[in-house]
Amino acid sequence: MNRKKTILDIQKMKAAGEKITVLTSYDYPFTRIMDDCGIDMILIGDSVGVVFSGYDNTLPVTVDEMVYHTRAVVRARPKALVIADMPFLSYQTDVRDARLNAGRLVKEGGAEAVKLEGGAHVADTIRAIVDMDIPVMAHIGLTPQSIHRMGGYKVQGKKEEQAQRLLDDAKAVEEAGAFAVTLEGIPLRLAERITAELSIPTIGIGAGPHCDGQVLVIHDILGLCEKYSPKFVKRYGDANALITSAVSSYIAEVKKGEFPDEGHSFS
Ligand SMILES: Nc1nc(=O)c2c([nH]1)NC[C@@H]1CN(c3ccc(C(=O)N[C@@H](CCC(=O)O)C(=O)O)cc3)CN21
Numbered sequence: 409m410n411r412k413k414t415i416l417d418i419q420k421m422k423a424a425g426e427k428i429t430v431l432t433s434y435d436y437p438f439t440r441i442m443d444d445c446g447i448d449m450i451l452i453g454d455s456v457g458v459v460f461s462g463y464d465n466t467l468p469v470t471v472d473e474m475v476y477h478t479r480a481v482v483r484a485r486p487k488a489l490v491i492a493d494m495p496f497l498s499y500q501t502d503v504r505d506a507r508l509n510a511g512r513l514v515k516e517g518g519a520e521a522v523k524l525e526g527g528a529h530v531a532d533t534i535r536a537i538v539d540m541d542i543p544v545m546a547h548i549g550l551t552p553q554s555i556h557r558m559g560g561y562k563v564q565g566k567k568e569e570q571a572q573r574l575l576d577d578a579k580a581v582e583e584a585g586a587f588a589v590t591l592e593g594i595p596l597r598l599a600e601r602i603t604a605e606l607s608i609p610t611i612g613i614g615a616g617p618h619c620d621g622q623v624l625v626i627h628d629i630l631g632l633c634e635k636y637s638p639k640f641v642k643r644y645g646d647a648n649a650l651i652t653s654a655v656s657s658y659i660a661e662v663k664k665g666e667f668p669d670e671g672h673s674f675s
Pocket residue numbers: 455458459465466550552561562563593625627628633636637638639640
């Protein structure tokens with residue numbers, strides 16, 4: 409497809425059984441590259457706080473930071489659908505805050521949809537944002553903004569009672585009008601069951617092979633984030649080695665007086 413992707417295109421992919429591909433991006437150059445590769449959706453994740461800003465978790469990320477990174481992504485004019493994460497404290501306080509901050513990500517950032525974490529307890533928030541014509545992706549299971557409640561980044565829904573609650577959450581966010589839902593850190597059979605029972609697409613991360621699509625953090629597939637190595641990450645390249653090699657060669661050549669040579673100089 410050589411035109412802009414919309415939420416309707418994404419939803420049709422579930423019906424057609426075509427897998428939906430998603431990666432995070434936080435800047436212009438990465439967006440250009442992954443969009444040329446044909447990625448379906450680009451997520452400006454609040455994981456930016458971990459892989460870009462160097463925080464230990466996603467909690468310190470602000471709406472201003474999300475707007476800044478969203479603008480950088482949107483400047484690459486991607487064909488992929490652009491979704492921005494709502495960071496911690498931008499939607500939990502009340503529905504009015506949630507609507508204002510979702511609106512900022514669209515108006516100032518240029519996002520085409522927003523994502524927020526939570527199930528049945530954020531259904532009213534999802535509905536309020538959808539009512540102002542901003543598409544919402546939900547995010548349930550291992551929700552990183554709940555790190556202190558979960559006691560770490562732990563797989564959710566292993567016990568039957570918890571699994572049933574996650575299934576209820578999935579149905580609640582669909583009922584609230586979410587156009588898709590991220591399933592993070594849950595057993596693969598539970599993800600399979602949720603995917604079968606929902607009519608909106610499920611996008612998995614650490615949720616097994618039976619989701620309608622898959623999302624990963626770009627730095628993780630490139631080996632650029634040493635802080636976390638969850639079991640669900642697969643490394644598809646070694647950008648760390650590539651950068652180390654290039655920077656080391658540059659340092660060595662400058663030290664030896666080999667660079668810059670006449671070919672890289674003006675006469
Ligand atoms: N670079 C990066 N990638 C991510 O996927 C990511 C972030 N940062 N920051 C925010 C959250 C944190 N995430 C994480 C981080 C670690 C695990 C992890 O180590 N999980 C254990 C399971 C632990 C258990 O259930 O007991 C694992 O072995 O995979 C999971 C999700 C996902 N998100």
